[in-house]
Amino acid sequence: MSLRISLVLLLGIVLVVLIRGGSLKAGPAVVSVLFGFFLASTSMAPEINRLVSNVVGMIGQIRF
Numbered sequence: 001m002s003l004r005i006s007l008v009l010l011l012g013i014v015l016v017v018l019i020r021g022g023s024l025k026a027g028p029a030v031v032s033v034l035f036g037f038f039l040a041s042t043s044m045a046p047e048i049n050r051l052v053s054n055v056v057g058m059i060g061q062i063r064f
Contacts, residue, residue, distance in 0.1 A: 007056065
């Protein structure tokens with residue numbers, strides 16, 4: 001069985017769970033989101049995207 005979900009949606013859910021669970025306060029969460037937003041507009045974005053795509057691809061090849 002294959003489950004496909006957007007990485008952005010998955011990370012958003014993790015962020016909400018961490019905030020609601022008390023592991024992460026709202027201030028640092030906002031700073032993290034803003035950092036990611038501005039990092040996406042730098043010249044490093046394509047390399048980060050390739051790295052994440054490769055890691056997700058390797059995880060996707062794991063058969064249970």
